[in-house]
Amino acid sequence: MTSDILTSVENRVLTITFNRTDKKNAITAAMYAAMADAMADANDNDAIRAIMFTANGDAFTAGNDLIDFRDNPPLTDDAPVSRFLRELVVAKKPLIAAVNGIAVGVGFTMLLHCDIVYLSEAAQLQAPFVDLALVPEAASSLLLPARIGHAQAAEIFMLGKRVNAEDAKTIGVASDVFAPDALLVAATKAAVALSKKAPAALQATKRLMRGDKDVISARMVEESKLFGQQLLSPELGEAVMAFMQKREPNFG
Numbered sequence: 269m270t271s272d273i274l275t276s277v278e279n280r281v282l283t284i285t286f287n288r289t290d291k292k293n294a295i296t297a298a299m300y301a302a303m304a305d306a307m308a309d310a311n312d313n314d315a316i317r318a319i320m321f322t323a324n325g326d327a328f329t330a331g332n333d334l335i336d337f338r339d340n341p342p343l344t345d346d347a348p349v350s351r352f353l354r355e356l357v358v359a360k361k362p363l364i365a366a367v368n369g370i371a372v373g374v375g376f377t378m379l380l381h382c383d384i385v386y387l388s389e390a391a392q393l394q395a396p397f398v399d400l401a402l403v404p405e406a407a408s409s410l411l412l413p414a415r416i417g418h419a420q421a422a423e424i425f426m427l428g429k430r431v432n433a434e435d436a437k438t439i440g441v442a443s444d445v446f447a448p449d450a451l452l453v454a455a456t457k458a459a460v461a462l463s464k465k466a467p468a469a470l471q472a473t474k475r476l477m478r479g480d481k482d483v484i485s486a487r488m489v490e491e492s493k494l495f496g497q498q499l500l501s502p503e504l505g506e507a508v509m510a511f512m513q514k515r516e517p518n519f520g
């Protein structure tokens with residue numbers, strides 16, 4: 269059990285809240301495990317009709333905890349991060365995200381699996397995998413170019429470009445943008461509205477819209493192989509060291 273992830277159920281909506289505010293909600297293995305467990309339970313629980321992700325503090329999440337990554341590289345299929353990513357793919361219930369601040373790495377790529385993505389005006393999305401000597405995960409190397417085109421996706425993945433909230437909506441990564449104090453109200457309203465829809469029709473619609481689950485899962489497997497290789501690379505060591513020393517990495 270970790271208090272860095274909070275879960276609650278109200279109005280048949282499971283809310284999963286990032287709660288590691290002193291570290292910008294960077295996600296540890298324990299946090300992935302807590303989210304994967306909550307999502308697996310919800311998937312087979314008829315009393316839960318929608319799942320909402322949100323966060324305490326000023327960040328949505330700074331993505332994977334980089335130190336956890338270096339010290340405990342998740343190299344096996346049953347690693348908590350892999351379990352969490354699989355739950356995103358097999359989720360039957362609609363996923364809603366209320367993104368209050370910066371969303372980095374998996375904080376961004378998980379949004380590609382969400383059905384309704386509401387951003388605060390303060391939200392910024394960033395996927396600096398290459399800057400960290402990593403490769404995209406969560407099937408984002410497939411989903412993001414398919415959603416926004418190769419040229420826009422390359423700026424995000426290869427240059428590590430940050431996307432602000434309005435631009436995220438324009439390119440089709442977000443559903444809508446709200447003033448910070450209106451975000452959670454809007455997201456909760458959408459989640460509760462979804463929880464009242466005909467569940468079979470809603471879940472079938474999600475399934476149809478998402479495309480071929482096997483193709484998405486196969487890309488995740490391919491990505492995680494390369495991701496695992498990079499995790500063990502000297503490049504990654506230099507990137508994490510540079511982050512800890514608050515300096516630019518030098519990849520030679």
Ligand code: COA
Pocket residue numbers: 290291292294295327330331332333334335370372373374396397400402
């Ligand atoms: N892993 C581990 N710790 C992290 C982290 C991460 N991904 N992101 C932030 N933190 C920690 C910082 O080390 C700092 O800890 P400290 O107070 O003990 O020094 C604390 O969270 C606050 O972060 P800080 O960098 O001071 O906040 P900021 O507002 O200046 O910047 C970010 C916020 C998110 C832009 C910046 O922290 C960042 O770039 N983080 C790394 C993001 C990343 O690369 N994620 C991995 C993607 S795969």
